[in-house]
Every structure is written in C-alpha cells, then in structure tokens.
Amino acid sequence: MDGQVQSPIPVTATPVADTKQKVKLEARKVSVFYGAKQALFDVSIDVMDKAVTAFIGPSGCGKSTFLRCINRMNDTIPICRVTGDLKLEGQDIHDPSLDVVELRARVGMVFQKPNPFPKSIYENVAYGPRIHGLTRNRQELDEVVQTCLEKAGLFKEVKDRLQEPGTGLSGGQQQRLCIARAIATRPDVILMDEPCSALDPIATAKIEELIDELRKNYCIIIVTHSMQQAARVSQRTAFFHLGVLVEEGATEDIFMKPVDKRTQDYITGRFG
C-alpha cells in the first residue's frame, strides 16, 4: 500500500504549476564532475520566474553544486566539468560567445556568510553598477544606491552613515547589504546559498520578509538547511539526494505529502 492507490472518491485536485508563470531557467540532464568523481547526476528542472525555489537536501547532496552551475561559478574550479543543457531565458549559459562577467551580473549571488567589501556602505552597492557602466553620472548612481538599499530594507537604518564601512554593520544588516549589492547590477536571478544560517531569528525574519518582497521582481533560488525556512519562503521546493534531484514540486505538496519516500524520510528527520 502506498499513496499511489487511487481513491474512488473525488479528491482535491493537486495544484498544478501556474501555466501563466514563465520558466526562467531550464536545466536538462545537467551533470557535474569533480575530476573522476561525479557530483551531480542528470538534473532536469524548470525554475519559475518571479518565484522562490528552495533547494533542500543533506550536506553534499549537490544542491550548492547545482546552484554554482547557474552563474558558472564552477568554472573557477579547474577540475570541475559540467555537462548537459542549462538555459537562462532560452539562452545557453555555456555558449562560448556568452560573456561570463555579464552572466554573473544577471545572476546575482548571496552567500552563507555576509561578505561585504571592505569599503563604505555606499561603495559596496555602487561597485557593481559602476564597473558594469550601468549609470551615467553621480546623481544616477546615488539613486541606484538608494533604491537598492531601500529594496533590501536597509536604507532607513544606514542613510546617515553611507560613508561608513560596510563591515561595521551587524550580521543581518551586512547580509541585507550584500542583497542590495546583488540587486544593484539589475540581475534576473538571485541565488542565495544559506543566506540566514549565520543570522539570529530576527535578522532571519527580516531577510525572509525581504525575499518575499523581492520575488515579485526576481527569480530567486535559495539553498537552505532549514526545512521550516524552505516551507516559509518558497513557492516551489526541490529535494536533492546523493547528487540526484529526487523530487520537485509546489512547496505545500513537498512538505505535506511528498511522493518520494526519500523526501519524506529527509524532511521528517528519519534515516534512510
């Protein structure tokens, strides 16, 4: 007996993905090798635009490896080899003609540990737009910095000390500064690799509120070890295990009635 047996009684229809929603990122049979060792096996997934997708799974399951494929961060590891198709809005991200620097501007990233540049709060946000030539003059740059800090929910707290070092902020503020920096290059996609694991619950709540706000305009992928966080912030959840994408679906389904036994065991804290 299992959940596959069809009940003769009409049941609530399983919510299907909103067909009006746009697929932002399309992965087909993506595999990653570190030398001879294969870390990711044929991952195929559609990541929706203007939504938060959570990647969950035990340490070493490949979720961060997959995340790093999306902005070609794995290129920086010499022994790393990526196969399969990965398309951002239909464009192959491994296309040789594609500028990696431009790709990384389109795909922003926020890391586990807040890593502001050892510069002023202002410069942390202004850096990206400046090197990518996104603004024409100082006034425009000022506006971009303010807008991004506002979007990151930080402006009110720092508006009187924009020239002070970013590293002087609290952990939660630093992480919001990093998010402001990430959105300053006008990305399409924001990747977040455990963005709250170094933060206290209040700072975490502020980041989660921010993520919820940002998803109206961005495609967000978040890697998290907190099931509750995945359940709280995401619309879709993907479970990785041993380098395989085991199950992907609407977040409420994954946490209420996962189809795969491995997903169930993992999210309920059982050993398989």
Next chain:
Amino acid sequence: MPEHQHIVKSYEEELAVLDSRIAQMGGKAEQLLGQAFEALERRDPNLASSVVAADLAIDDLQREIEEKAITMIARRQPMALDLRQIMTALKVSGDLERIGDLAKNIGKRALAVSGESHPKSLMTGLRHMVELVMHQLKDVLDAYTERDATKALAVWRRDEEIDAVYNSIFRELLTYMMEDPRNIGLCTHLLFGAKNLERIGDHATNIAENVHFLVHGRSMQSDRPKGDSTASMRPNDEERSS
C-alpha cells in the same frame, strides 16, 4: 507506516504515545457506548450512572492528546506524515470525545427511563442501529491504527445505512406516540437515543475522512451522503404515507 525511524528517538516515542492514547480513547468510547445501550435496554440505573461518570476519563485523554499535540507542533515543527499524524490525532480525539459525550447522553436517558417498561419490539430497531454504529466505530478505529484508507472509505460509505435505520426508527417511534400519548415520554427519550447514535455514526465518518487525509495527504472533497431526512418530517407526513 514508514519503516524508517526518526533519528531523534524521543520524537518517535512521542508519536507512538499519541497513537496509543487514541487507541485508548477509542477503546473507552466503544466500551461506553456498549454499556450505555445495555443500560438502556436492561433499564439498569447503576450501569447508566457508571457510564455517565466514566465519560470523564475520555475527556481527560482528549486534553492529554491536545496538550501533547500542541507541544509537539511547537517543539518539533513536524512535516509531511508526522504533521498529518499529529493533526489527525488532534481531530480524531475531538470526534472521540464527542462520541463519549453522546454515549453519556444515552446513559442519562437510560437513567430517565429506567422506571418505565418498554416493549421489546421498540428496542429491536435501536439494537440493530447500535450494532451498526459499534461496527462502524470498531472499523474506523482499526483503519486509523492500520493506516488503512480503503477500510476508512468503507466506513464512510456505510454511514448511509445508519441514516436509513435512523429514519425508520423515527417513523416507528412517531407512530407509537400517535397511537397512545402515554408513550410520548419514553419514545422521546428513545428518539434522542437514536439521534445520538446517528451522531456517533457521523463522528465515525469524520474519523474516516481524517484517516483518508492521514494516508493520502488530501481531503475527501465530495460531501458525505446525508441520509437523515427527519429534520423536515412532520407527524402528518406519516399519516399521509401510511
């Protein structure tokens, strides 16, 4: 049932305790219902009083289950099957508590009519009904323990039968009351007893729905067959139809 155990053993134990409390509650509810009917049938005021008193134990169990479930939600943040089990235990304990109350009510009515003699034929319909209800209760509790959605579905479907028996008892008692107004007191009590049994049947179907949710993670959407048409029935209807 998942064959894998929780890494945190105390979590596993808490879930097991929750299940065993539901089983205890179910056992007590079944026992109470059986005794309440026996008290009614045998006109045994002592047994009836003990039924009324014993309902407290069911209420205590329900409070315990409620506290445990809330504590587990707060401390464990349950997911998937665990969340479904805890939510189901909460709801099922609510239904069992109501079943206990209804059995107690039958006990009270047994006390009220213990001095009156009632013809055997009057009890035949009620006996049939109580057997059906007891069967439903037993099956649905088994379905819960065994996580058997198919069995739960069978219970859910059989509720119609109880409603049909209730309707016929209603007519029978009505006829009896019209024949001789001296029967009205007794028959009213019996009628309420039958209504209580019918309500217990409804709670059994609630539990069946919860077992379905527990197993499949979806709710039964379509409405349960509603067979009790007595709410719109008038004494004159009887005359016209007979």
